Amino acid sequence: MTVNIMVVEDEIIIAMDIKERLKKLGYTVPAIVASGEKAIQKAEEIQPDLVLMDIMLKGAMDGVEAADIIWNRLRFPVVFLTANTDIKTIERAKKTQPFGYLVKPFEEKELYTTIEIALARHQAEIEIRKALEKEKELGELKSRFVTMVSHEFRTPMATILFSAGLLEKYQSIWHEEKKMTHIHRIQTAIEHMTDLLNDVLVVGKAEAGKLEFRPAPMDLEGFCHQLLEDIKHADKECHPLELTIQSAVSNACMDENLLRHILTNLLSNAIKYSPQNSPVQFQLLCQDGQAVFQIRDAGIGINPEDEKQLFEMFHRGTNVGNISGTGLGLTIVKKSVDLHQGQIAVESEPGVGTTFTVTLPLNLDSQIS
Template identity: 65%
Template sequence: MVIVRDITETKLFLDLLQQQERQLKAILNNIPGSAWLKDNESRYIAVNEPLLKLFNKKLEEVVGKTDYDLFPPDLAQKCIDDDREVLATGKRKYFEEFSVNPDGSEIWFETIKTPIHNENNEIIGTTGIAYDITERKRIERDTFNALKKERELSELKSRFVTMTSHEFRTPLATILSSAELLEYYSHKWSEDKKLSHIHKIQSAVNHMTSLLNDVLLIGKAEAGKLEFNPQSLDIIQFCSSLVEELQISTTEHQIIFQAQYQNLIVYLDEKLLRHILTNLLSNAIKYSPQGGVVRFDLICQKDELVFVIQDEGIGIPKLDQEQLFNSFHRASNVGVISGTGLGLAIVKKSVDLHGGQITVDSEVNRGTTFTVTLPLNS
């Protein structure tokens, strides 16, 4: 007995399904981004070629799987949570997300997830499209950094103008005043009085020269042109001589220098070290009360030299300590005490060139301790 069945409708239905599948695949693969369809259990039911390339997977390794099978737990949970939100609210969701490629490089996506409805308007799954916006993010980051740098430069210029106008005014006034007095009254004055005003002019010129040298030095440091030239140096003799120089300049403060050894040969950059210690000791003197004691300890431990400079001065507020080594920054409690705000910036650059570290411990009205640690044979 032979049974003959007409399967024309079945064949037409299967052909239609295959045609729709091809159309869906063509649509997905022509979307300019990674695209997928998921059911209401967040299982992938269709994906396009860009997504397979991104996953570095074959089609059969993705379809039927969930994000838990493809991603680390934290990322998978986030993807599932986003799906559940779309399924629960029935609303489209836009967001940006960050990931890391297998090679460790950053990748950013702008993702859109949309609910899928059947003919009865019931939500049966989600569809998603993720666009690679890594280049856009890079441009945004570069633009932000450029604007930040421009603002910092503008602020730096403003601080520089404020500093120069303030710090140069006094010595310029001294020079002008003494020069005018010499011009009009020198014929009536004794030689000692003339010399006194000449010394005032010389002192003012030296002060301005020092200010300009600091500005030029920090400029070289910022441009990466500050050179590091370590040489053999008897550090104990160097520090002792420096303390003697500074002690001569002040009769109202006492500098107490202590070291473990009488002689110690090291390899350091003498010029940079002079900048470090002169600025720290000068600040300790300047911001301490009359009769104050400045303690300077030199400690040799393992392969490091440790310079500890402690004063009994006005201290540095906590908020200012965060910006202490920025060019032209001065603490909020310095009052009328003169200064450029460059000294500690120069110190930090000089310490960095040695491969060392500098820390500060300070309390307002109690004093400040700077600790500089330099590798012995840097």
């Protein structure tokens, strides 16, 4: 790997000598500049791996001031070169968090050792920064997860406790129909919590790289028909659902479980975010070795500012209001599409509706042999 080192030195003979030494040691010198102002401009332009900076530069800005800007604004490591070793200068230089300090004249061995240590330290700091950012991100995700779970579990648990309490109190005087009403409410609440836990498990497996992808031959048309019937039953016929299949499919090979995650989430969202009796259209088109699934609704739509975060965990649209949800469904959809090596696209207009288009390879036999 080539290491690019920019040299900042206003004595041209010294600068050329340093350049030759660096080249001899295997480094590349993309630029030599003679002033602090030029050093900042050139560093931003060429993005060096390290800057060798003379402290005593001609002009309004010395090397210490230039190094401070290069590090704090651009985050490129700086090693100072100087013949000046007075305490005041060293204290000023220390405040810029330099990655090394070479006193002229220096040997090639000193130059090489200082540069390698500076590069290693900089790389270590990058890794630490990434780890801290990841830890912060995980902390935020945990917080959002706890908030989501506590919120989503509260309503069904309250339903279960309320119905169970009524059954216990009035079971001897209620007729069977009244009892069954509350039993069904309990069952529905438990199903909701089970679905939530299943979503959490799927996302957890996907994040850990353990979500299995098992494509196998399947009856794609029959699958879509049965899925739509299941969705209609769950929706209690509150929305007109229409399935259109264009061209016959005889050789589909997909992961049926992941495909169910994709289509169930998209169809459920289309229903959930659409007014009652608003139509939802489900279309399947097979051509050129691909299956194209399109789900169109006339619901609340997606605000433009939400589209960039659409598939992020726990993200929910700013216009969903009091409509319940976990922010996990579309994350599962995206990860399932990716495992199929497919694509997903969305077109939406707030107040008009949304169309999701999922394109998957129709036959993955060659990828599982």
